[in-house]
Amino acid sequence: xxxxxxxxxxxxxxxxxxxxxxxxxxxxxxxxxxxxxxxxxxxxxxxxxxxxxxxxxxxxxxxxxxxxxxxxxxxxxxxxxxxxxxxxxxxxxxxxxxxxxxxxxxxxxxxxxxxxxxxxxxxxxxxxxxxxxxxxxxxxxxxxxxxxxxxxxxxxxxxxxxxxxxxxxxxxxxxxxxxxxxxxxxxxxxxxxxxxxxxxxxxxxxxxxxxxxxxxxxxxxxxxxxxxxxxxxxxxxxxxxxxxxxxxxxxxxxxxxxxxxxxxxxxxxxxxxxxxxxxxxxxxxxxxxxxxxxxxxxxxxxxxxxxxxxxxxxxxxxxxxxxxxxxxxxxxxxxxxxxxxxxxxxxxxxxxxxxxxxxxxxxxxxxxxxxxxxxxxxxxxxxxxxxxxxxxxxxxxxxxxxxxxxxxxxxxxxxxxxxxxxxxxxxxxxxxxxxxxxxxxxxxxxxxxx
Amino acid sequence: xxxxxxxxxxxxxxxxxxxxxxxxxxxxxxxxxxxxxxxxxxxxxxxxxxxxxxxxxxxxxxxxxxxxxxxxxxxxxxxxxxxxxxxxxxxxxxxxxxxxxxxxxxxxxxxxxxxxxxxxxxxxxxxxxxxxxxxxxxxxxxxxxxxxxxxxxxxxxxxxxxxxxxxxxxxxxxxxxxxxxxxxxxxxxxxxxxxxxxxxxxxxxxxxxxxxxxxxxxxxxxxxxxxxxxxxxxxxxxxxxxxxxxxxxxxxxxxxxxxxxxxxxxxxxxxxxxxxxxxxxxxxxxxxxxxxxxxxxxxxxxxxxxxxxxxxxxxxxxxxxxxxxxxxxxxxxxxxxxxxxxxxxxxxxxxxxxxxxxxxxxxxxxxxxxxxxxxxxxxxxxxxxxxxxxxxxxxxxxxxxxxxxxxxxxxxxxxxxxxxxxxxxxxxxxxxxxxxxxxxxxxxxxxxxxxxxx
Numbered sequence: 001x002x003x004x005x006x007x008x009x010x011x012x013x014x015x016x017x018x019x020x021x022x023x024x025x026x027x028x029x030x031x032x033x034x035x036x037x038x039x040x041x042x043x044x045x046x047x048x049x050x051x052x053x054x055x056x057x058x059x060x061x062x063x064x065x066x067x068x069x070x071x072x073x074x075x076x077x078x079x080x081x082x083x084x085x086x087x088x089x090x091x092x093x094x095x096x097x098x099x100x101x102x103x104x105x106x107x108x109x110x111x112x113x114x115x116x117x118x119x120x121x122x123x124x125x126x127x128x129x130x131x132x133x134x135x136x137x138x139x140x141x142x143x144x145x146x147x148x149x150x151x152x153x154x155x156x157x158x159x160x161x162x163x164x165x166x167x168x169x170x171x172x173x174x175x176x177x178x179x180x181x182x183x184x185x186x187x188x189x190x191x192x193x194x195x196x197x198x199x200x201x202x203x204x205x206x207x208x209x210x211x212x213x214x215x216x217x218x219x220x221x222x223x224x225x226x227x228x229x230x231x232x233x234x235x236x237x238x239x240x241x242x243x244x245x246x247x248x249x250x251x252x253x254x255x256x257x258x259x260x261x262x263x264x265x266x267x268x269x270x271x272x273x274x275x276x277x278x279x280x281x282x283x284x285x286x287x288x289x290x291x292x293x294x295x296x297x298x299x300x301x302x303x304x305x306x307x308x309x310x311x312x313x314x315x316x317x318x319x320x321x322x323x324x325x326x327x328x329x330x331x332x333x334x335x336x337x338x339x340x341x342x343x344x345x346x347x348x349x350x351x352x353x354x355x356x357x358x359x360x361x362x363x364x365x366x367x368x369x370x371x372x373x374x375x376x377x378x379x380x381x382x383x384x385x386x387x388x389x390x391x392x393x394x395x396x397x398x399x400x401x402x403x404x405x406x407x408x409x410x411x412x413x414x415x416x417x418x419x420x421x422x423x424x425x426x427x428x429x430x431x432x433x434x435x436x437x438x439x440x441x442x443x444x445x446x447x448x449x450x
Numbered sequence: 451x452x453x454x455x456x457x458x459x460x461x462x463x464x465x466x467x468x469x470x471x472x473x474x475x476x477x478x479x480x481x482x483x484x485x486x487x488x489x490x491x492x493x494x495x496x497x498x499x500x501x502x503x504x505x506x507x508x509x510x511x512x513x514x515x516x517x518x519x520x521x522x523x524x525x526x527x528x529x530x531x532x533x534x535x536x537x538x539x540x541x542x543x544x545x546x547x548x549x550x551x552x553x554x555x556x557x558x559x560x561x562x563x564x565x566x567x568x569x570x571x572x573x574x575x576x577x578x579x580x581x582x583x584x585x586x587x588x589x590x591x592x593x594x595x596x597x598x599x600x601x602x603x604x605x606x607x608x609x610x611x612x613x614x615x616x617x618x619x620x621x622x623x624x625x626x627x628x629x630x631x632x633x634x635x636x637x638x639x640x641x642x643x644x645x646x647x648x649x650x651x652x653x654x655x656x657x658x659x660x661x662x663x664x665x666x667x668x669x670x671x672x673x674x675x676x677x678x679x680x681x682x683x684x685x686x687x688x689x690x691x692x693x694x695x696x697x698x699x700x701x702x703x704x705x706x707x708x709x710x711x712x713x714x715x716x717x718x719x720x721x722x723x724x725x726x727x728x729x730x731x732x733x734x735x736x737x738x739x740x741x742x743x744x745x746x747x748x749x750x751x752x753x754x755x756x757x758x759x760x761x762x763x764x765x766x767x768x769x770x771x772x773x774x775x776x777x778x779x780x781x782x783x784x785x786x787x788x789x790x791x792x793x794x795x796x797x798x799x800x801x802x803x804x805x806x807x808x809x810x811x812x813x814x815x816x817x818x819x820x821x822x823x824x825x826x827x828x829x830x831x832x833x834x835x836x837x838x839x840x841x842x843x844x845x846x847x848x849x850x851x852x853x854x855x856x857x858x859x860x861x862x863x864x865x866x867x868x869x870x871x872x873x874x875x876x877x878x879x880x881x882x883x884x885x886x887x888x889x890x891x892x893x894x895x896x897x898x899x900x901x902x903x904x
Contacts, residue, residue, distance in 0.1 A: 028503075048502055051840050090757065090766060097757045098826055100833035119833060146765065146772075149795050153772035156722035156796070162615055262718060265610035296556070297535070297547040307544070310603025313611050333611045365552050372554010376571050378503045379673075380841040 035229035041214035050120035052218035053381035071186015073107035084132035162267035208240035215388025248325035266435030271329030284415035293317025485677035492665030506673035514661035525641020538590030565854035625893035663694035672846035726791035735856035744880035818878035
């Protein structure tokens with residue numbers, strides 16, 4: 001994506017404004033800013049506070065980690081702010097702290113992202129530190145070992161976290177040898193194997209201008225941003241190295257995997273194939289999921305498992321459309337003695353929705369909530385900037401925020417029934433249970449340490 | 451104690467208050483510039499205007515929490531918070547949530563030792579209806595055994611999720627119980643499991659009838675609203691609820707602590723040791739509270755991020771810990787704690803790290819802080835007040851927590867000035883006062899004995 005880089009040195013700044021109307025009367029303008037050097041960013045100017053937030057993303061995250069070096073993208077994300085250019089780790093961190101600048105990075109399966117937040121008076125310095133971080137990270141040995149150890153202690157501290165175990169076991173089960181099965185943070189062995197060369201190679205391959213996606217919100221004009229884009233990202237290599245993640249079809253359908261742990265409550269993660277983000281049925285699936293388990297306190301799963309029977313504190317479902325695989329997932333936590341009953345109820349609701357679909361009234365209420373709540377997230381600079389990046393990453397178009405509620409509104413009962421029939425299948429659910437479940441028929445059981 | 455429990459789904463957890471520092475504009479003393487009113491029945495009203503997006507956060511805070519529960523009945527405040535989402539005389543169970551959902555709103559609630567709060571975030575045109583519904587459940591709640599029994603199971607599952615499934619949480623609970631001999635901050639907000647099991651409908655109703663009243667509540671409205679309109683709506687809704695005679699909040703006072711306490715927990719589910727020590731400390735409104743602002747700066751100087759003294763010395767320079775820091779919760783209604791913590795690097799003994807941390811504390815007490823450290827910490831804290839204005843819900847939570855815990859709007863608004871006024875000598879005096887090992891409780895989490903990972 002983003003393969004066409006507009007290179008027009010000296011060309012005047014181009015800013016196309018689109019007005020987004022989030023709920024009712026109010027609106028904000030999304031400007032497409034192309035810097036003099038040809039770097040694109042989407043901008044929402046907001047001068048109410050002397051704050052600027054920037055979010056950015058390079059496609060290609062942990063799923064591109066080499067075999068045996070799982071956790072590489074994540075380790076890079078912990079090291080870019082640990083020394084860059086002439087500044088060692090403490091010097092770089094002190095510059096950030098003394099000017100109240102926050103810069104951080106994050107690796108997910110599909111992307112490597114970052115965020116910056118600063119006061120207007122420190123804006124130039126903030127973007128300059130970001131420039132150093134992405135173009136001249138030092139990877140000093142002491143910093144590398146410190147961050148490696150932080151990751152290792154984090155892995156040890158999370159080794160018995162029931163939710164983490166359940167999520168990882170689920171992904172390994174459904175994705176097999178596909179890169180999506182691998183843990184974003186790696187394993188003690190793979191993190192131990194990462195070298196300085198690996199870190200530098202990741203940066204050289206992934207962090208490039210043609211891959212860069214930027215969203216900026218706050219106290220900065222289009223002209224000011226244009227200059228900042230060039231000074232910050234202009235020294236990045238022109239092109240990222242191509243990579244391919246194969247399309248994955250989730251497997252392990254119908255399996256019930258128990259990971260034995262001495263906990264009083266069983267943690268459950270379940271799911272099966274989902275709906276891709278660019279599938280025409282995506283919005284119908286979103287509405288259907290809202291009815292099934294997406295509505296916070298009003299979904300069928302919430303009602304049946306928690307409200308009527310008190311079997312769980314949290315029970316929910318959600319769509320997870322990764323770039324190269326789609327899942328329809330959910331989770332719950334129930335005491336060991338009753339978890340089999342919770343899983344039966346979840347399967348029952350899955351079947352009920354599949355067979356009888358949903359009523360017009362349920363559909364209307366789900367749509368009303370999805371439409372009405374959409375604007376609530378746009379109350380702070382960072383979340384608006386994050387949305388600008390997500391819309392670009394998914395290639396949804398600069399007018400998407402205006403169209404999104406219409407896409408929800410257009411979903412009909414027939415659409416929802418079609419999706420239910422096409423996708424939902426209680427027998428295909430892969431279920432992972434971490435704990436000591438009683439009376440549950442497992443297809444596979446893993447004991448502690450195994 | 452700012453451990454907040456949300457009544458609903460885990461995925462809707464609130465930000466911990468610790469990350470929402472009160473805020474300030476560098477040029478003026480004002481932080482949030484709220485408009486305040488008081489209704490005839492004694493209900494306090496605070497309006498924070500923010501016209502960035504057509505969104506409003508509507509919150510009602512009750513000045514009652516887990517530390518106000520009768521002895522032997524821990525968990526009532528939080529249990530009741532869950533039950534507030536059931537029905538009233540006028541509304542069927544779940545109807546309130548259904549209405550919020552249909553109008554595209556979000557809602558939740560939370561309980562701490564000192565307060566209980568309820569909120570909805572929604573388009574401003576629905577504010578009046580939210581007030582009507584919230585005012586209705588201030589006095590109209592209907593509880594039956596059919597309603598409370600499934601919810602008791604939900605809360606026990608919540609306790610398993612948060613606490614019993616997690617050795618770190620179990621240790622925190624034991625450490626809190628050891629930190630306070632007499633004061634109810636010793637009790638977990640969610641309650642002890644055996645006491646949750648024993649709570650009766652009468653216990654819950656009595657707590658509700660005693661504490662839920664307009665003169666014990668604070669209304670906070672933040673977002674795209676006009677203060678006069680908010681006042682008009684508040685009068686039409688909350689204004690019609692009658693005030694009650696409120697009992698005093700009886701909080702048993704801690705006796706002097708004369709010796710250090712330590713809780714060492716070994717658990718087969720632990721792979722990575724953890725260590726923390728908390729010292730009894732004043733809050734903004736309790737104990738020797740003239741130290742509170744100096745202690746906030748001390749916490750920033752020794753524990754702030756990766757440039758604080760503790761991180762720099764034991765993580766970066768000595769390579770003993772993977773991470774380390776300090777915390778301080780000045781917002782509690784009663785005596786609070788100042789804490790230090792670390793997570794040892796792999797293969798480094800806990801005692802070696804503790805020794806290095808104690809050296810840093812001894813050095814601090816002997817030599818004090820520098821003027822440069824203070825200047826930089828002040829700047830960061832004062833700047834954080836500007837960042838805190840960058841949302842609709844954050845300012846509402848800061849003001850609500852402050853007002854429900856004994857502070858005033860003027861206290862919050864003058865926070866930057868008070869931070870600015872702190873001197874090096876005051877920070878040094880506060881450090882010498884708080885770092886008294888005889889007033890400390892240490893918590894250590896270890897793998898089971900004989901495990902090679904110790």
